[in-house]
Amino acid sequence: MDASPYLPSPRFARWRRWKSGAITGILVACALAVIAPLFLVIYFLLVRGYSSLDWSFFTQLPKPTGEVGGGMANAIVGTLTLLAMATVVGVPFGVFGGIYLAEYGSDRANDWIRFAADVLNGVPSIVWGMVVYLILVVPFKTFSAYAGGVALGLMMVPLVMRTTEEVLVLVPQSYREAALALGIARWKVIMVIVVRTALKGIGTGVIVALARIAGETAPLLFTALGNNFWNHNLKEPISALPLQIFAYSISPYDDWHRQAWAGALVLMALILALNITVRVLSRDRQSTL
Amino acid sequence: MSTLPETARIPAGAAPVRVAAAPATASTADVPVEAEEVAFDIRNFSMWYGQRQALQEITIKISARKVTAIIGPSGCGKSTFLRSLNRMHDLTPGTRLEGTLRHFGNDLYGPGIDATAVRRRVGMVFQKSNPFPTMSIADNVLVGLRLNGMRDRSVLQERLEQSLRMAALWDEVKDLLNRPGTSLSGGQQQRLCIARSLAVQPDTLLMDEPCSALDPIATAKIEDLIQTLREKYTVVIVTHNMQQAARCSDRTAFFYMGRLIEFDNTRKIFTNPSNPQTEAYVSGRFG
Amino acid sequence: MSTPSSTSILPAPGSRFPNIAFKWAAGLAAAMIIVLIILVGWELYAGSRLSLSKFGAGFLWSSEWDPVAEKYGALPFIFGTLVSSLLALLIAVPLGVATALFLTELAPMRMRQPITMAIEMLAAVPSVIFGLWGIFVLIPWLRDHLFVWLKHTLGFLPLFQGPIYGVSMLAAGVIIAIMILPIVTSISREILRSVPNLQREAAYALGATRWEVLRIAVLSYARRGLFGAAILGLGRALGETMAVTMVIGNRPQISASLFAPGYTLASVIANEFTEATTDLYLSSLFELGLVLLAVTILVNIAAQIMLKGITGSVSSKVA
Numbered sequence: 001m002d003a004s005p006y007l008p009s010p011r012f013a014r015w016r017r018w019k020s021g022a023i024t025g026i027l028v029a030c031a032l033a034v035i036a037p038l039f040l041v042i043y044f045l046l047v048r049g050y051s052s053l054d055w056s057f058f059t060q061l062p063k064p065t066g067e068v069g070g071g072m073a074n075a076i077v078g079t080l081t082l083l084a085m086a087t088v089v090g091v092p093f094g095v096f097g098g099i100y101l102a103e104y105g106s107d108r109a110n111d112w113i114r115f116a117a118d119v120l121n122g123v124p125s126i127v128w129g130m131v132v133y134l135i136l137v138v139p140f141k142t143f144s145a146y147a148g149g150v151a152l153g154l155m156m157v158p159l160v161m162r163t164t165e166e167v168l169v170l171v172p173q174s175y176r177e178a179a180l181a182l183g184i185a186r187w188k189v190i191m192v193i194v195v196r197t198a199l200k201g202i203g204t205g206v207i208v209a210l211a212r213i214a215g216e217t218a219p220l221l222f223t224a225l226g227n228n229f230w231n232h233n234l235k236e237p238i239s240a241l242p243l244q245i246f247a248y249s250i251s252p253y254d255d256w257h258r259q260a261w262a263g264a265l266v267l268m269a270l271i272l273a274l275n276i277t278v279r280v281l282s283r284d285r286q287s288t289l
Numbered sequence: 290m291s292t293l294p295e296t297a298r299i300p301a302g303a304a305p306v307r308v309a310a311a312p313a314t315a316s317t318a319d320v321p322v323e324a325e326e327v328a329f330d331i332r333n334f335s336m337w338y339g340q341r342q343a344l345q346e347i348t349i350k351i352s353a354r355k356v357t358a359i360i361g362p363s364g365c366g367k368s369t370f371l372r373s374l375n376r377m378h379d380l381t382p383g384t385r386l387e388g389t390l391r392h393f394g395n396d397l398y399g400p401g402i403d404a405t406a407v408r409r410r411v412g413m414v415f416q417k418s419n420p421f422p423t424m425s426i427a428d429n430v431l432v433g434l435r436l437n438g439m440r441d442r443s444v445l446q447e448r449l450e451q452s453l454r455m456a457a458l459w460d461e462v463k464d465l466l467n468r469p470g471t472s473l474s475g476g477q478q479q480r481l482c483i484a485r486s487l488a489v490q491p492d493t494l495l496m497d498e499p500c501s502a503l504d505p506i507a508t509a510k511i512e513d514l515i516q517t518l519r520e521k522y523t524v525v526i527v528t529h530n531m532q533q534a535a536r537c538s539d540r541t542a543f544f545y546m547g548r549l550i551e552f553d554n555t556r557k558i559f560t561n562p563s564n565p566q567t568e569a570y571v572s573g574r575f576g
Numbered sequence: 577m578s579t580p581s582s583t584s585i586l587p588a589p590g591s592r593f594p595n596i597a598f599k600w601a602a603g604l605a606a607a608m609i610i611v612l613i614i615l616v617g618w619e620l621y622a623g624s625r626l627s628l629s630k631f632g633a634g635f636l637w638s639s640e641w642d643p644v645a646e647k648y649g650a651l652p653f654i655f656g657t658l659v660s661s662l663l664a665l666l667i668a669v670p671l672g673v674a675t676a677l678f679l680t681e682l683a684p685m686r687m688r689q690p691i692t693m694a695i696e697m698l699a700a701v702p703s704v705i706f707g708l709w710g711i712f713v714l715i716p717w718l719r720d721h722l723f724v725w726l727k728h729t730l731g732f733l734p735l736f737q738g739p740i741y742g743v744s745m746l747a748a749g750v751i752i753a754i755m756i757l758p759i760v761t762s763i764s765r766e767i768l769r770s771v772p773n774l775q776r777e778a779a780y781a782l783g784a785t786r787w788e789v790l791r792i793a794v795l796s797y798a799r800r801g802l803f804g805a806a807i808l809g810l811g812r813a814l815g816e817t818m819a820v821t822m823v824i825g826n827r828p829q830i831s832a833s834l835f836a837p838g839y840t841l842a843s844v845i846a847n848e849f850t851e852a853t854t855d856l857y858l859s860s861l862f863e864l865g866l867v868l869l870a871v872t873i874l875v876n877i878a879a880q881i882m883l884k885g886i887t888g889s890v891s892s893k894v895a
């Protein structure tokens with residue numbers, strides 16, 4: 001009996017092994033290529049941004065076109081203001097919607113709402129700007145901080161809704177039953193027992209959503225518009241870091257480029273801080289819930 | 290209205306209509322309930338989850354201030370039955386029921402009856418202890434009172450101690466009242482849950498296998514507690530542990546395949562059951 | 577009826593109104609989502625009515641965009657959006673799937689977490705920062721190195737002919753690719769993770785090498801899902817605005833060369849919306865927005881359908 005015809009030739013086996021090894025190498029290279037941009041972006045942010053950061057960046061208003069110096073104090077405050085307004089708009093709708101999905105909705109209705117939320121998530125952010133322009137800018141005849149806050153807030157709704165639903169579903173049914181068995185009204189059970197138990201998770205979801213919208217520029221272009229001064233009235237245009245970074249980076253002035261890098265570093269730091277908060281919170285959550 | 294709903298809350302005309310509906314089926318034995326006050330008077334009570342019938346024509350009178358044990362193999366409907374006594378099924382979509390279920394004369398499923406009000410009078414203790422994780426021991430006990438609108442601090446303080454004493458937990462936790470409820474041991478947590486139920490002053494306590502997750506020592510404590518609760522409360526306890534039913538109940542009901550097979554004094558059920566299926570079950574031959 | 581212990585101190589339960597009101601409030605909030613979708617579509621339609629009635633379907637085919645002469649056509653922008661997005665997919669899908677393979681199949685356990693985190697962080701970088709980095713770091717490098725090399729080696733193709741400005745369709749493709757890499761990678765990873773281990777073991781048991789296992793057992797099993805991941809990436813790519821606006825050159829032209837500047841639907845809106853002086857100009861921009869919305873929604877729905885059941889709803893979890 002000669003078994004050799006049934007075995008691969010040694011040459012073919014070697015080729016197979018070589019090919020497998022080569023592809024392993026290619027996969028490693030691809031993974032490196034994917035994370036390389038992150039390090040390149042962060043490297044340049046640190047190098048160019050840090051050297052451009054100074055005290056006046058945080059305290060001063062932008063200088064008129066072409067003049068050297070000044071800062072983005074108004075844009076930093078503007079971004080924080082817009083985030084606060086977005087939270088006020090987006091969180092109630094998102095959380096209550098999540099409560100509906102987790103506590104009340106029928107399977108069919110929930111499927112549709114979830115599907116709609118996923119679709120809404122994919123709507124380009126610039127479209128939000130156009131829609132809010134028609135709803136809030138045209139009727140009031142002015143760009144305003146309100147419009148910017150609403151545009152960002154609407155973008156938060158589907159995000160907050162889904163995360164709220166996800167954490168509420170994790171609250172064991174036994175807590176709901178125990179509370180109901182005490183003769184507590186259903187809505188109080190939901191608010192005081194269920195939502196309270198999941199509060200950290202909901203908060204985490206809100207911060208995730210904030211981190212996602214903090215750097216949004218496109219929805220602000222035709223709503224908040226931007227502004228080189230302090231905003232004293234939310235019915236008027238307001239500046240924001242992303243808007244200022246955009247305006248400065250496409251300008252022809254070196255000093256503004258320098259400040260764009262500094263602004264980008266500050267914005268990135270803000271977003272990273274939000275993300276780190278999320279990590280810390282969700283680590284705690286795993287241990288308690 | 291300042292007191293819990295009593296008979297007066299039920300529109301007098303609404304109730305008798307359904308009472309007259311059907312005579313008791315023959316499956317229940319002659320429990321000497323005539324001299325006793327009836328806590329639950331249940332007639333021809335059936336229940337469905339969607340298409341599946343979970344309870345079939347249950348007719349039973351559960352006496353006040355007695356411990357009634359419900360036994361039977363898994364899936365026999367004993368938990369379903371217990372949960373229908375304080376309308377916990379309202380949460381489950383697709384449930385449907387027929388027949389009447391009266392608690393001290395009130396039709397619990399009658400028109401205009403609020404499930405919330407029912408549950409204040411008919412409390413429930415669950416299989417797994419479930420103190421609310423975000424609350425201290427004291428808050429756990431008082432949450433029912435607070436969320437039902439009780440603000441008076443002195444009353445809350447008094448009720449806190451009273452409920453914990455009644456649940457035989459006061460001595461163990463009186464110095465730890467601000468610790469999280471989840472920091473207690475399993476048996477203590479279950480007694481905390483009992484205290485939590487007692488705080489809203491129900492007159493009836495439903496227990497759904499309250500000891501199944503506990504060790505023997507903790508179980509013994511809960512069983513002792515059930516004995517003392519009997520003086521003031523009507524207790525209905527579902528258990529898969531027949532020794533437990535024999536030890537701590539006055540009456541025992543045997544359920545099988547969604548039917549009430551036999552209901553009698555506990556001693557009779559365990560020594561001389563009249564139904565062969567009951568006998569087979571209590572002697573351990575099936576289930 | 578003596579009910580001894582129910583001499584209650586509690587107030588009677590109130591009416592059922594709060595319960596019902598609460599449920600309705602929650603229901604309305606959830607319904608907001610659906611209202612929002614309709615609102616977005618309706619507003620864009622309302623905004624573009626003037627342009628729709630003036631140009632009709634010809635708007636989509638016309639390649640002339642001349643605000644001075646009040647002539648508006650969407651073709652250069654549709655072309656730019658499609659080409660830049662497809663370029664991005666060509667770059668991002670192979671890289672993303674390869675990285676996902678690396679992460680699920682090859683990487684040592686302790687490396688997986690840091691790499692995954694780095695990819696999540698990449699997703700957190702705002703578009704405008706990629707744009708800034710694109711203008712001052714990526715474009716000079718592309719202009720001075722990669723483009724020169726491409727022109728030198730592949731210059732016989734029309735794709736790589738013509739003057740090199742730096743800002744270009746190809747630069748936009750590269751920057752979009754970087755931006756959609758996180759979502760393509762993380763969804764591919766979810767999909768590969770959902771491949772049952774039994775599949776892999778069966779292939780190993782046949783004496784397959786590691787690559788053969790990946791090809792036979794893993795990739796073929798996950799094909800549909802990976803396609804869904806690519807489509808979802810496309811959905812994101814089509815709507816990318818800021819970074820693209822900053823690197824594409826913003827010239828409404830249709831050119832065979834990838835080195836030539838282009839313009840996308842999103843970037844023309846971003847650039848010209850606040851400058852649109854006439855009603856028709858603004859309305860035309862709204863119609864561009866409507867086209868963009870319709871395309872992205874269709875693409876997203878296609879992706880959701882393809883990913884349905886494979887990964888639950890990963891799309892909402894990753895950026």
